[in-house]
Amino acid sequence: MAGRHEQIGTQLSGRSRPRVDPRIAAGVVALAAIAVLVGGAFLGLVTEGAANLSGAVSAFDTYLFRIARFTLWQALLSTALSVIPAIFVARALSRHPSFPGRRLLLRLFALPLALPAIVAALGILALLGRGGYFADTLSALVGGRWPGIYGLSGILVAHVFFNLPLATRLFLEALDTLPADQWRLASQLGMGAGPSFRLIEWPAMRASLPGTAGLVFMLCITSFTIVLTLGGGPAATTLEVAIYQALRFDFDPARAVALTLLQIGLTGAVMLVLARLGATTAIDANLPVAPRRFGSVGRGETLANAMLVLAALVFVAAPMAATVAAGLQADLWRLAADDAVGQAAATSLVLATLSACLSVALAWSLVAARQALERRRGADAPGWLERATGTGAGFVLVIPPIVLGAGWFVALRHTDYLFAAAPVMVATVNAVMAMPFAIRAIRPAHDAAAERNDRLCAQLGISGWTRLRLVDWPVLRKPLFTGLAFAMALSLGDLGVIALFGSDSVQTLPYLLLARMGSYRTDDAAGIALLLGMLCLTLIFLADRFGRRAP
Amino acid sequence: MNEAEGRTVRLDRVAFSYGTAAMMFDAEFAPASVTAIMGPSGSGKSTLLNLVAGFEMAQSGRVLIAGEDVTGLPPAQRPVSMIFQENNLFAHLDVGKNVGLGRSPALKLTRDDRDAVADALARTGLAGKEHRLPRELSGGERQRVALARALVRNRPVLLLDEPFGSLGPALRQDMLDLLAGVQAERGMTVLFVTHQPEDARRVADRMVFLEEGSVSASGSASDFFGTDAPDAFRRYLGGSV
Numbered sequence: 001m002a003g004r005h006e007q008i009g010t011q012l013s014g015r016s017r018p019r020v021d022p023r024i025a026a027g028v029v030a031l032a033a034i035a036v037l038v039g040g041a042f043l044g045l046v047t048e049g050a051a052n053l054s055g056a057v058s059a060f061d062t063y064l065f066r067i068a069r070f071t072l073w074q075a076l077l078s079t080a081l082s083v084i085p086a087i088f089v090a091r092a093l094s095r096h097p098s099f100p101g102r103r104l105l106l107r108l109f110a111l112p113l114a115l116p117a118i119v120a121a122l123g124i125l126a127l128l129g130r131g132g133y134f135a136d137t138l139s140a141l142v143g144g145r146w147p148g149i150y151g152l153s154g155i156l157v158a159h160v161f162f163n164l165p166l167a168t169r170l171f172l173e174a175l176d177t178l179p180a181d182q183w184r185l186a187s188q189l190g191m192g193a194g195p196s197f198r199l200i201e202w203p204a205m206r207a208s209l210p211g212t213a214g215l216v217f218m219l220c221i222t223s224f225t226i227v228l229t230l231g232g233g234p235a236a237t238t239l240e241v242a243i244y245q246a247l248r249f250d251f252d253p254a255r256a257v258a259l260t261l262l263q264i265g266l267t268g269a270v271m272l273v274l275a276r277l278g279a280t281t282a283i284d285a286n287l288p289v290a291p292r293r294f295g296s297v298g299r300g301e302t303l304a305n306a307m308l309v310l311a312a313l314v315f316v317a318a319p320m321a322a323t324v325a326a327g328l329q330a331d332l333w334r335l336a337a338d339d340a341v342g343q344a345a346a347t348s349l350v351l352a353t354l355s356a357c358l359s360v361a362l363a364w365s366l367v368a369a370r371q372a373l374e375r376r377r378g379a380d381a382p383g384w385l386e387r388a389t390g391t392g393a394g395f396v397l398v399i400p401p402i403v404l405g406a407g408w409f410v411a412l413r414h415t416d417y418l419f420a421a422a423p424v425m426v427a428t429v430n431a432v433m434a435m436p437f438a439i440r441a442i443r444p445a446h447d448a449a450a451e452r453n454d455r456l457c458a459q460l461g462i463s464g465w466t467r468l469r470l471v472d473w474p475v476l477r478k479p480l481f482t483g484l485a486f487a488m489a490l491s492l493g494d495l496g497v498i499a500l501f502g503s504d505s506v507q508t509l510p511y512l513l514l515a516r517m518g519s520y521r522t523d524d525a526a527g528i529a530l531l532l533g534m535l536c537l538t539l540i541f542l543a544d545r546f547g548r549r550a551p
Numbered sequence: 552m553n554e555a556e557g558r559t560v561r562l563d564r565v566a567f568s569y570g571t572a573a574m575m576f577d578a579e580f581a582p583a584s585v586t587a588i589m590g591p592s593g594s595g596k597s598t599l600l601n602l603v604a605g606f607e608m609a610q611s612g613r614v615l616i617a618g619e620d621v622t623g624l625p626p627a628q629r630p631v632s633m634i635f636q637e638n639n640l641f642a643h644l645d646v647g648k649n650v651g652l653g654r655s656p657a658l659k660l661t662r663d664d665r666d667a668v669a670d671a672l673a674r675t676g677l678a679g680k681e682h683r684l685p686r687e688l689s690g691g692e693r694q695r696v697a698l699a700r701a702l703v704r705n706r707p708v709l710l711l712d713e714p715f716g717s718l719g720p721a722l723r724q725d726m727l728d729l730l731a732g733v734q735a736e737r738g739m740t741v742l743f744v745t746h747q748p749e750d751a752r753r754v755a756d757r758m759v760f761l762e763e764g765s766v767s768a769s770g771s772a773s774d775f776f777g778t779d780a781p782d783a784f785r786r787y788l789g790g791s792v
Binding site for chain 2: 378379451452453455456458459460461462463466470471474475
């Protein structure tokens with residue numbers, strides 16, 4: 001890869017190019033930092049497993065396999081319930097490329113991605129819980145006291161809330177890549193709804209089906225917060241929640257190690273299949289909407305499409321509306337004066353800011369290194385370093401935050417630093433988890449700019465700080481802020497790491513929210529959920545604003 | 552303008568390969584002259600320029616400019632300016648700054664530098680447009696800005712990689728005349744890659760014809776476009792000239 005140039009460099013005395021490209025060096029440092037975080041967690045798990053081998057082995061019991069089975073089962077159901085309807089919703093939206101509110105609807109469909117899972121869970125409980133807005137209606141329907149939506153059904157509703165809009169957006173993206181000529185041809189040939197679905201729309205969506213379904217499956221298999229808040233009981237527990245319980249309640253590190261290994265094996269296998277299918281493993285924060293006009297759609301179909309889109313809209317919007325309604329009923333003034341809330345909000349903002357900055361720095365380093373390596377190798381095959389800084393970086397998603405947290409928790413639990421490590425763990429783990437998304441935001445703009453400017457900069461001798469100030473910063477400012485805002489929203493809403501490391505002294509908003517839910521202070525929880533949701537949505541709104549390209 | 556006096560560019564058995572395509576260039580370009588480089592797609596025209604400019608590194612052999620070995624020098628340290636077909640300008644910087652970068656890569660411009668920028672803009676017919684952004688310019692004007700920057704850089708060798716390829720015929724002729732005028736004033740050594748025989752005819756003193764990664768013919772432009780044209784070049788032109 002670099003060998004050829006290196007060799008020439010050594011042949012020439014003295015005035016050759018600098019040996020170490022700072023961009024590649026930055027990428028190596030970023031990879032090393034990620035390796036330390038992941039490696040430390042694994043070291044903790046392996047040492048613990050080795051020290052208590054019999055305990056770890058005996059933890060592979062029927063209970064553990066039942067949990068694994070439930071984890072897979074709920075993920076499978078969630079995927080089917082999200083992806084199959086999404087095919088039809090996406091098709092309906094693509095048949096009507098312009099109607100009032102379409103852009104707004106698509107923007108609404110982008111929101112669940114950034115909405116903290118615990119806020120969504122609370123919204124669903126506010127609707128369908130035992131004391132929810134629909135409790136009376138549902139009681140009358142089932143003929144008895146409505147028990148509230150817990151267990152598998154609650155998990156499924158929440159997962160579909162998150163993943164139906166996501167899958168719809170991905171399918172719509174696939175449909176939008178169809179050349180306009182195909183639509184013109186279809187309407188010229190007089191293709192009706194059926195043939196155009198069979199001959200044009202379905203083939204396009206089928207191509208993106210494995211990737212989309214795989215991504216949704218991955219998200220559901222690693223889902224923690226939803227299962228923690230809406231599942232519960234041994235009948236509806238996933239591996240991630242079981243890891244948390246083993247560490248925080250049963251103090252059984254050997255079991256946690258066994259669960260973690262199983263979880264890594266499971267996600268690793270899914271990721272491998274995903275990579276085989278060429279799936280995207282990180283989602284874009286914003287969707288380019290390309291309205292297109294073609295032949296008119298019949299009245300009957302229009303009506304059916306409208307019903308379908310409306311149903312999807314209600315399903316996605318209702319939990320958010322319920323969050324707002326329940327939040328406004330809470331005594332917001334008292335909450336605002338509550339020291340614990342203020343403290344948690346401050347902690348959350350500081351940690352999320354640190355985490356987002358770190359995330360963007362990691363992403364930028366990896367993107368720049370990958371591009372520099374690609375440029376350097378010319379037509380040769382990409383080397384391992386280029387692959388590691390490219391697709392390799394996406395593979396951190398194989399290791400869910402709970403697993404990373406669990407590894408470090410096990411490693412640190414005999415030291416005095418366990419709870420002192422909380423802020424560091426929250427900031428770093430979330431930074432690494434948000435990194436693939438930040439890469440998605442930064443890489444297209446970075447690589448396009450590099451393509452345009454690299455030769456020019458080399459020719460004019462613009463390098464280092466000057467290049468950063470004059471050339472890179474003006475071009476990358478917007479995507480960097482998009483990545484930053486998105487990473488911050490993700491980090492702000494995370495409950496995984498803080499659930500393990502949180503304590504009375506270090507609380508974030510989601511942690512406090514969980515605590516208030518646990519002590520049945522539902523009003524407080526609703527108020528905090530509103531605050532947290534608004535914070536994240538503001539950030540995602542900003543990310544969207546920054547993300548839009550200048551004309 | 553003594554320091555800008557053209558100097559000989561020599562490729563001494565320069566080997567390079569891209570993927571499976573192996574190239575070997577052995578050529579000399581006369582000082583203070585315009586040489587048009589022509590050849591079929593993939594024959595290595597752009598690669599040759601990139602090797603002289605330092606964007607590609609020779610695997611063996613030497614690149615000599617005015618007798619000095621520049622094979623290992625980074626692009627910015629070579630006595631060379633290059634104008635590409637497109638993307639010659641930073642899209643977010645205005646015309647004045649894009650030209651000013653030719654004087655100072657950190658844009659720290661002295662009074663003299665500013666005067667030089669103003670002169671170059673005037674010479675290329677861009678007076679009064681120094682505050683425009685590249686997107687507010689036509690394709691021809693953008694290439695004029697690139698030429699203006701080459702003027703303020705004042706390097707003795709100028710490489711042009713199909714710089715006017717996307718312009719219409721009349722505009723291209725204007726640009727060629729501007730190029731010829733500037734070259735006559737400064738006495739630069741110009742290497743000019745083009746697909747258009749009439750462009751070569753209009754400005755070139757000498758011709759180099761490439762095929763499959765090496766020089767297959769070279770000579771004066773009058774020979775190439777006269778009755779003594781090399782067979783390979785004649786075949787390449789077909790019936791067009």
